[in-house]
Amino acid sequence: MTASTIVPVILSGGSGTRLWPMSRPERPKQFLPLTADETMLQLTARRAVGERYGAPIVVANAAHVGQVQDQLATIGITPAAVILEPAGRNTAPAIALAALAAPHPESALLVMPSDHVIADVDAFHAAIAAALPLVGEGWLVTFGIAPDAPETGYGWIQTGEPIAPGVHRVARFVEKPPLDRAEAMLAAGGHAWNGGIFLFRADMYLGALAAHAPEMLHATQTAMRQAQVEGICHYPDADAFAASPSDSIDYAVMEKADRVAVVPVAMGWSDVGSWDALHAISETDPSGNAHRAQGGEVIALETTNCLVRSDGVRVAMVGVSDLVVVASGNDVLILPRGRSQEIKKLIEAMKESAPKA
Structure with a gap:
């Protein structure tokens, strides 16, 4: 594997309570076959296979280790690492654990929630290809979902000036808006839903944490340094990880970093949130x-x-x-x-x- 290989990072720590009673803490929605014969986790892993991609890093709840390994083995995918969080601390620390486990500091990490739907995988791959040159230059890239409704349940992204074909600087991130503001953004254009999918180099993400969330970086570094390792399974030190602030990647990094870009894409995306x-x-x-x-x-x-x-x-x-x-x-x-x-x-x-x- 080379530093130019894209390393999928699959975030599988969610509890999926909004799809009760099928989704439960012991078997949340990413482990269920909700939209196809394969589970959400399996479909996510399949989106990033092939010559360009390396073996995935999966970040999951320690209670789900058996389900992660069994479901990926069923479709012939062996993770490079399964990092098992001793507790949930939101997405920014989870991604930090994966970045610290990356095979190269300059590895491009494709961060994907394990429980989303992408119907048009070709469009997703085209968006990744558009983002890669900027990622190589050190930009942090997010993928903005082309909106088709004044959705109040998602964060939004206002797209700024174009910086490469299909890629824009992020003008600003918008919190989950009230309906009137969502309607105005949809009508104005130049806005996208924040789908929580990212592409950036491991070292650039860790550098952004050093600048904007140093306590989080220190806690996750200590947790991984003191982790128990059993084959591909990494168990970060519980006390060290508990010292990390609990924060999303958007709050901890993306809203504060300087070189943040967005690739707007229509790819049949849904977070299957209800x-x-x-x-x-x-x-x-x-x-x-x-x-x-x-x-x-x-x-x-x-x-x-x-x-x-x-x-x-x-x-x-x-x-x-x-x-x-x-x-x-x-x-x-x-x-x-x-x-x-x-x-x-x-x-x-x-x-x-x-x-x-």
């Missing part, structure tokens, strides 16, 4: 229903515009519309379409009603 989002990207029958049984059975008569999932029990529906119905294990979720973001309320209510130990 059951409604999954319905929006799923194939539907002539009645608008998206149903998929993974070990269960779904029967829908005179039913329209519903999302139905089961991994065990039979779900039978007659004469209903615009529902989300998900059956997993001993739990069944039923709610109107358009309200799946309220699952957080359900989970809090279930915690409050649980028997006290």
Whole structure:
């Protein structure tokens, strides 16, 4: 492997609670076959294979080590390293662990969440190719998702002047906006959603941490230096890692660094952040229903515009519309379409009603 090889960094530490009851802390959504026969993790890993790419570095929760290794082995991918976080400290420290494990200081790291959908992989690869020359010069690059709605659940990026074909300087990052501001940005053009996918050299990222988040850099360096290593599995020192500030890459680095670029791209992206989002990207029958049984059975008569999932029990529906119905294990979720973001309320209510130990 050479320093010019792109090293995929797959972030797999999320808990995926917004897709309860199928997604749970012990098996969050990246390990589920939500959009295809393969899991979200497997589809993510497949996006970055071939002559240009090296073996991936996976950063995951220590509790999920078996699932990571088994699922990647099933598709014939052996990671260069699996870094197992003793606790979640957000994306900036997680990426620092991967950068410290990179095979070369100048390795280009392609940072990808493990639980996103990219329908047009060719467009993604074209965006990567457009970014690479700037990455070689030391720029930190993010990929901006071409917006098609005034989305308030994502951060936005305002694109600045062009600095290379298809690449712009970032003018500013915008927090998750209220609806009126999102509508204004969509109408104005020159804005993109922040999809959380990045490309930069390992040494440039670590240098940015040294300048803007030195405590985080010190903590992650110590955690990796004192890590236990078992084959490809790295267990960073828990006490050292706990000393790191918990912060996203956007806050810790991207909003503060000088040479930050964005490649706007339309690539059929979704973060599958809710059951409604999954319905929006799923194939539907002539009645608008998206149903998929993974070990269960779904029967829908005179039913329209519903999302139905089961991994065990039979779900039978007659004469209903615009529902989300998900059956997993001993739990069944039923709610109107358009309200799946309220699952957080359900989970809090279930915690409050649980028997006290």
